[in-house]
Amino acid sequence: xxxxxxxxxxxxxxxxxxxxxxxxxxxxxxxxxxxxxxxxxxxxxxxxxxxxxxxxxxxxxxxxxxxxxxxxxxxxxxxxxxxxxxxxxxxxxxxxxxxxxxxxxxxxxxxxxxxxxxxxxxxxxxxxxxxxxxxxxxxxxxxxxxxxxxxxxxxxxxxxxxxxxxxxxxxxxxxxxxxxxxxxxxxxxxxxxxxxxxxxxxxxxxxxxxxxxxxxxxxxxxxxxxxxxxxxxxxxxxxxxxxxxxxxxxxxxxxxxxxxxxxxxxxxxxxxxxxxxxxxxxxxxxxxxxxxxxxxxxxxxxxxxxxxxxxxxxxxxxxxxxxxxxxxxxxxxxxxxxxxxxxxxxxxxxxxxxxxxxxxxxxxxxxxxxxxxxxxxxxxxxxxxxxxxxxxxxxxxxxxxxxxxxxxxxxxxxxxxxxxxxxxxxxxxxxxxxxxxxxxxxxxxxxxxxxxxxxxxxxxxxxxxxxxxxxxxxxxxxxxxxxxxxxxxxxxxxxxxxxxxxxxxxxxxxxxxxxxxxxxxxxxxxxxxxxxxxxxxxx
Numbered sequence: 309x310x311x312x313x314x315x316x317x318x319x320x321x322x323x324x325x326x327x328x329x330x331x332x333x334x335x336x337x338x339x340x341x342x343x344x345x346x347x348x349x350x351x352x353x354x355x356x357x358x359x360x361x362x363x364x365x366x367x368x369x370x371x372x373x374x375x376x377x378x379x380x381x382x383x384x385x386x387x388x389x390x391x392x393x394x395x396x397x398x399x400x401x402x403x404x405x406x407x408x409x410x411x412x413x414x415x416x417x418x419x420x421x422x423x424x425x426x427x428x429x430x431x432x433x434x435x436x437x438x439x440x441x442x443x444x445x446x447x448x449x450x451x452x453x454x455x456x457x458x459x460x461x462x463x464x465x466x467x468x469x470x471x472x473x474x475x476x477x478x479x480x481x482x483x484x485x486x487x488x489x490x491x492x493x494x495x496x497x498x499x500x501x502x503x504x505x506x507x508x509x510x511x512x513x514x515x516x517x518x519x520x521x522x523x524x525x526x527x528x529x530x531x532x533x534x535x536x537x538x539x540x541x542x543x544x545x546x547x548x549x550x551x552x553x554x555x556x557x558x559x560x561x562x563x564x565x566x567x568x569x570x571x572x573x574x575x576x577x578x579x580x581x582x583x584x585x586x587x588x589x590x591x592x593x594x595x596x597x598x599x600x601x602x603x604x605x606x607x608x609x610x611x612x613x614x615x616x617x618x619x620x621x622x623x624x625x626x627x628x629x630x631x632x633x634x635x636x637x638x639x640x641x642x643x644x645x646x647x648x649x650x651x652x653x654x655x656x657x658x659x660x661x662x663x664x665x666x667x668x669x670x671x672x673x674x675x676x677x678x679x680x681x682x683x684x685x686x687x688x689x690x691x692x693x694x695x696x697x698x699x700x701x702x703x704x705x706x707x708x709x710x711x712x713x714x715x716x717x718x719x720x721x722x723x724x725x726x727x728x729x730x731x732x733x734x735x736x737x738x739x740x741x742x743x744x745x746x747x748x749x750x751x752x753x754x755x756x757x758x759x760x761x762x763x764x765x766x767x768x769x770x771x772x773x774x775x776x777x778x779x780x781x782x783x784x785x786x787x788x789x790x791x792x793x794x795x796x797x798x799x800x801x802x803x804x805x806x807x808x809x810x811x812x813x814x815x816x817x818x819x820x821x822x823x824x825x826x827x828x829x830x831x832x833x834x835x836x837x838x839x840x841x842x843x844x845x846x847x
Contacts, residue, residue, distance in 0.1 A: 342836035346798075346809040349438040350838025351588045355595065356817035356831045357790070358824075360402050360445045366487040368393040372403075373420065373463045377477040382464040387422060389456060393487040396456035397494040400486045403428060403446045405479055410439025413475025415577040415586075417527050418465035419636065420481060424503035425454045426636040428481070429523040429597035431576050432465060433590060434583050435475050436838075437804075444595050448483070450640065452497040455483070504637035508616040513649045515608050516695050517642035517702075517737075521599035522621055524557045524571050524635045532632025535625075536573050536727055536750065537714060539679050543668045545716060548627075552666030554683030554710050555625040557635070559602050561610065562618050565659055567602030568687055570708040570731040571623070573750050575768065581754050582764035584796035584811040588835045592770045592790055599638075603735050605702040606691030609652035625664070625683075646696025656690035656703070671718060679714040703736045724753035741777040756800070763797035774821075786821030812836045 368390035375383035389396070405428065413435055420428040427448050433440060448455070465477050488494040498519075500512060511518070526532040531547035538549035559567040575591035577583065586594070604619075611617050621635045644650050664683035671677040690703040712727035731746040752766030769791050776784040796811025812835065819829040828847035835841055 340839075342839035342841055344810075344837065346584060346587075346807075346811070346837050349436045350440070351835065351840045352440050353433040353442040353588055353590055353595075354833060354840075355590065356815040356833045357596075358817065358819060358829045358831070360447050361400075361825065362402060362484070363399045363486040363492050365399055365489050365492050366393055368485045368487075370483045370485070371480065372422070372461055372483055373479070373481040375463065375479060377416075377418075377465040377467045377479070378469040380464065380466045382462050385461040387459045387461050389458070390485050393485040394494075396452055397488055398449065398452065398485050399488040399492045399495055400447065401449045401452070401455060402484045402486070403444075403448045403481065404484065405430065405444040405481045406441070407432065407443070407477065407479045408439060408441040409433075409435040409475045409477045411435060411437060411474035411476075413467070413469075413473050413477070415583075416465050416467050416477060417525075417576075417634075418463070419523075420461070420463040421503070421636075422451070422461055423454050423459035424505050425451060425501055425638055426503065426523055427451055427454070429525070429599075429636065431590075431594050431597070432477055433577050433595075434587065436587070442595075446596065449495045450497050451501055452495075453499060453501045455485075498640040499643040500639075500641040502639040502641065504619060504621070504639060507618045507620045509611070509619045509639065510614070510616045511608075511611045511639070511641060512643055513612045513614050514644045514647050515612055515641045516605075516644040516650050516693055516700070518604040518608050518611065519640040520559050520567065520602040520604055520619070520637060521640065522557055522559065522569070522602070522635050522637045523597050523599045524569075524621075524623065524633065525574055525597055526555075526571070526632055527634050530630075530632040532626060532630070533576070534579075535571075535632075536712065537723075537725060539714065540666050540668060543677060543679060544718065545677070546720065549625065550627050551625055551664060552679065552681050553625070553712060553714070554664040554666070554681055555623055556662070556683075556685055556708055557600055558622050558624055559604070559637075560618075560620050560622070561604065561607045564657065565687060566604055566607055566689065567704075568685055568706055568708055569600035569602065570710060570729040570746070570748065571600070572598070572770070573727070573729065573748055573768075575750075575766075580752055580764045580766055581762060582796050582798070582811075584798055584809045585764060585766065585794040585813060587811075587838055588840065589792065589794075589813045589815045589833060592768050592792055602706075603702070603704045603733075604639075605693075605737070606654055606656075606689040606704060608650070608693055609691055610654055612650055612652075624662070644695045644697075650693050650695055652691055652693035652699075654689070654691040655701075656688060658688045660684075660686040676715045676717055676722070679712075681712045681714070682710070684709040700738050701736075703734075705734045707732045721756040722753070723755075726751045739779050742774065743777070744772060744774045747771045760800045760802075761797060762800050763795070765795045766793070768792040784822055786823060787819070789816075789818040791816050810837055814842075
């Protein structure tokens, strides 16, 4: 794919935790057969992910934002906590975004902050000429500290509206608060939430646990939107990066590496040259930009000294001086109510040298170029804290690995990638251990034939296996397997009504574990030419 074909024009906006799903009950598949090709209207966007559970208790609703986005002017408002549902001891708080757009428009990135805290990072679907509506729900209970007092609100979905791109993005965002009562207890949440608006951070001196959440996305319409396809300067391809496509999202404390993570390879709803893949079923996490979470508790003793410290986020592998990544960050803090000051020490910091290499094999005449990339990095940190409930030692080990094979022809009329990213984390706090293995996969190919017919075949995977242990004995396990497959084609460089676009997609979301209602969730959604052809639940 040439650059102008692979890049959707996203708004250049700086964009586990929450769950996103198309709100409302699952729609039944229609009895009528799907159309032979895409028309001027299609099914509203939806995902296979589970809806957020809503407690059956007293609830209060607050409107956070209501706006029509036509340009890059943010919505600004004010938030006041509701009355009648408790004083911050809520059982759950659910954010809901309802959106609609019609006409012609690209996918756009958006975010919503409350008191500077990023509480939603999202993107929009591309509309049909007749218009679409969609909904997003997210559990935001962990931001209780921010929600408990009045805050300024800011939301932006950067957009361009003119004679060609006519779609005005109309959204309403609400918060619904569910009161605790009876058997429904207040939900656990951090005591403090600090937005990382500047590198200088001063934490409460009795902090006993620290998590950082980073909403990291390659975004803004440049090559970092497709960072996984970039190639070294010597290779003949439209997206360059001197060291190739390997990326890591790193957190440092006072200049020392304190955490690392593999970025999720988000594909927005205009990605891989083919919006017909995403009109109904968006790519994984495209509507829910989930943050990478880092346990920084080994650094709590250092941060508890009452002085400001530098906490910084960087994306390794991005060419020097090049923009294209957004990394809004929040710090989640738990405090020891039995101590005014918690002391301790950082006792261990072991880092393997990061590895990363890209090997370009030039194409033979009429053949394909090939780029093989591998990268890995491992970090272990440990520290102890003398808390009101005794000395607690926390050890965090994080290892990331990436591997990809990129093949393309001269002119990029064939462009293919097979890639996987592993992110393994073990956190031991006292006698409790949590081990999480995350695997992200991408396997796709775009071809453009001599008649101008473009076809994209793509599969995406998001898998996580989380095991909890106490005293070495397993006490719980959660398995997530979220997959997408699509195959779509259309004729390029012709008016919309002459594209003769066709496409099929299937999204399947599986979640197993004791914390899930019934222990199992399994839903599959399939489409053809924009029509919903299957919506099946297996649990």
